[in-house]
Amino acid sequence: MQLNPWAMAGIVLVAVLTFYLGHRSSRSAVSTHDFLVARRTVRSRRNAAAISGEYLSAASFMGVAGIVLKDGADALWFPIGFTAGYLALMLFVAAPLRRSGAYTLPDFVEMRLGSTMLRRFSTAFVVFIGILYMVPQLQGAGLTLTTILPVPVWAGALLVTFVVGFNVIAGGMRAITVVQAFQYWLKLFAIAVPAFILCIVFLGSGGPGSARPLGQPAPPTFTENTTVTVQTDVTLKVTTVTVLEAYGQVEGARANGFAVWAPEAAHKVAKGTTLKFTAGTPVPVVSEAPASNSDWLRPGSGGLTDLLQVYSLILATFLGTMGLPHVLVRFYTNPDGKAARRTTVHVLLLLGLFYLFPTLLGALSRMYVPELLVTGKTDAAILLLPSAVLPGLWGQILGAVTAAGAFAAFLSSSSGLLVSVAGVVSTDVLPGRVRDFRVATAIVAIVPFALAVLLPSEDLSLSVGMSFALAASTFSPLLLLGVWWRKLSWPGALAGMLVGGGLVLTALVVNIVSKYTGGWAPWFSSQPALITVPAAFLTTYVVSRATGYGRPDDVHGVMLRLHAPDPLGFMRDRAVARFGQAEEKTEKTEKPRSTGKGRHRK
Template sequence: MQVNPWAVTSIALVVVVTFYLGHRTSRFARSTHDFLVARRTVRSRRNAAAIAGEYISAASFLGVAGLVLKEGADALWYPIGFTAGFLALMLFVAGPLRRSGAYTLPDFMEARLSSTGLRTVSTWFVVFIGLLYLLPQLQGAGMALAEIMPTPAWAGSVLVTVVIAYNVIGGGMRAITVVQAFQYWFKLFAIAAPTFVLFAVFATGGAGGSGSGGALGDPAPPTFTGQTQVSVETDVTLGVAEPTRVRVGDAEWTTWQPGTDHAVEAPATLTFPAGAPVPTVDPAKSANTDWLLPSPDLDGLLSTYSLLLALFLGTMGLPHVLARFYTNPDGKAARRTTVQVLLLLGLFYLFPVMLGMLSRMFVPELLVTGDTDAAVLALPTGMIPGLGGQILAALLAAGAFAAFLSTASGLVSSVSGVIATDLLSGKVRDYRLSSLVVALVAVALAVLLPIEDLTLSVGMSFALAASTFAPLLVLGVWWRRLTWLGAMVGMCAGGGLVLAAVVANVVSAHTGGWAPWVLQQPAIVTVPTAFLLTIVVSLATADRIPDDVGAVMLRLHAPDPLGFMRDRAVQRFGRAEDRAQGGSAQGGSGQGGSGQGTVRPAGQPGATGATSSATRTSPGRHRK
């Protein structure tokens, strides 16, 4: 393959800048409070950019365009759901979650329901969700690097893992906040600028690549404008909507008929004559008439509803998203951050959709190989041959790598923080050890497991989050009668069903693809099951409602200026505002001021406004 030197250079620059920013800010990280919640001093504007930066993952930068190329109208629900999830987060969770004073999701569960067992189970679900979400980031990095230079698929995964591990181990949340905020604005520029250029070229008829495969309004499938050779690197099964002439390798020309599956074993070279309709890998839509309209059948409608339910509720259960809200100074700042995130994400998702539409016209050969996630990277050179296309592809490749780095950083940081504080002693060295182990496990799984559609893989992570933590957060914040036993049963039932669906999908992929749609989009079953079981078991165990539920609910919902909020981390890790070098070093050993519980008065910057009447000593390991 031809190496794009501009893309290699741009990726190298992104890696160097990420490394530099992480190294520079990690020098100020000393205490456990720095590593977990960046001292809770991140203001809304920067935090919004950081949240958007880590939320725009491989599924957003590459996967959305690939799904639009393949599925058309049905794929538009992904960017809508990704954005709308923050609306649910803002309405139901953001402010109360920050007022709880928790510093991890399991910590909130224990603070609300007084159960160390529930906290432990929550910890393991955070690990499962984090790893499930981390895999497509690392695999996407490998695919992106292999698209621009002759490297094995694991090279990009290892490169991203090394950079994020260094930043997270060096400075935790404090180090990656600046990195993620910078990467959002860079990703927005990296995808917006090429989109404007490519649409300008398209509007003026100046595309000089392989040519358009036909207008999107044409009823027929896209076609090859000239004789085209397509290299197939993985086994595929293709279907055609019309009789299609094809030559496999050096064999004689033959005609593929519609209604028949045509298996192609890799490696193979397929040659199509000019004007031949483009075959597609199932379940991609061949005809543009089908591509332009949503699925009319009942299974497609239910699958869409299931997807929307997973995306709408799953956002509030993603550990790396919630971890960023712990860094806000107060509940008001958390709500303001969420509104700004909605604006930033809504702006970004305009561009992958437009690139997906252009990809169907100018790089339809991706429908043959099934490599639709590469649409964003292949489109510039497909439309503009030569130096111009290479520069645009380089900018998009750099933006894609920024997406991998920012999301993976947030996932490793949040999962490591939970492991360090809930399974280990909570010292800085525990956080660093956890970060190293999480990074190694994730990169090993990314190399060993096959690469699936990036957005579909991420969608399963949303389904798991929606079926475990969303019911607990919504009911825990707004329903006084929730008990720890009801929460435990609902979380295990919802999460267990999703994990069973993940296993079934893996088995199905290797045994003929028999899995029905409900196993690929299980949220429509798992989320109501989790909510129902949580409510029923809680009502049946009303004697287990915590005695201090009134004080806890007051803390969650009272306005910030009243001063009922208190940081639970203070009891264990020392004062958040202690900036003295000696105090920081002591906090870094996990021993700083754990018995003082001293906080700022309400109304001052970074105030926690604790009052003894509205707080309690956390059970279990926090009762010291």
């Protein structure tokens, strides 16, 4: 690994700017309204940039390019699903959710169904989803830092946890709104500029070596003599008889020199093994990835199993977005339902623009950094690609730009996750004061950091995809039926959450155990939404029909508040008796010169 001082400087600059913006914004945060919902005065365009900033996580910035490098056409459903989820959110949930006047997702659940028991279960799932989503952000930060600096994996996770924890403790939602809006534009710059420059080089000189075009059916080849050190246990496959040098442990035996690999067998390579390939050798790939470019370019090349996984992924990403607590909490900061819907339209535009670039960089990575197919660390593609296409100073500078953008992704997503989970813990477990929010933040930040260090990392998009599956199987049925079906009962919602969430958690446990015991688990253990989401909806419907006693007495009034146009004035904030009126807090805490400045702007 070559030390890149430019990348180190870029990461330090991003961390300092994030720290500064959060500290500056936190000075006006004094009340519970500031910490939970930023006083409900965030204008649509800024809120859209902030939502996009926190939503474009490690899975978006690094994971999409890495999974395109490995899986090809089938991986395109990740950016499509990540974006299209907001279309469903805009059409069905955004405006009614804001009109509910809730402060958190469990608060909405209690408002709609009037059950404190269901609220407690919702709190548990919010905390679990938030932590499950935050772990890959911290692991991605560790991967980024170890790629450019000789530091342990936990160093990047510790840096992100410290910066994010400070900003959230200092100012909550009010502090991170400006930070996340800034970080979206930083991430767009950090991925768009390298993409344009690398495409110009590719279309011009083509860069170093003679990378084989993706249109050729054969697998990618090494353009020069290449040495690869495997950093985790992997199982590799080849398409032709391959001659290489291996030093370490292969197939459970000691290897110390030339080896010949046959295409009929899978080859297990232990951590720490060094593999040497000569120029022109076809690149071995990890066992679950398509080996040849023809399979890589063809959707569903793996047969029925791949097709089912794709449908499962589509269902998880399309419906999972509306169940992610750090996404939903953003809509509570809008002034009204119309602003929430307008915010979502802007988010669709911003996300669609961003996802063009990691897809392009993933395709270029298959030609210029194919050695990542051997190590399985394809998430590092976006960091290593600039130097592979442009060796020397300019490649290092472009690599520094992408590293800075990647670190901004970890910071912004972790900020949103931490503030949403801490808000739920402070209001549902603790008394709900500002001091309680800060205590909850410190407690919540420690758990994902410990898990990120202890658990093995995998493809970032795949691990985040499990969070989407859990959200789609728990909160998506509750929100869709709660907003649009009067006969939903709290026992039905509870049963649906337990069935959907329980199946996803079972699949998660089975998948983890399978990784340590030979990889025997079926396909739906890694992509369970195709089974768990219909099961959750069906359970919710059937139990709700059988438990009419669990419907609130004022259901008609609640539905009127959710769907009545904003000018009619049915919308009101909940928990006023507990937290006080936001307007009263504003008058007491703001300086006189700011009076009258709270009008919403587009």
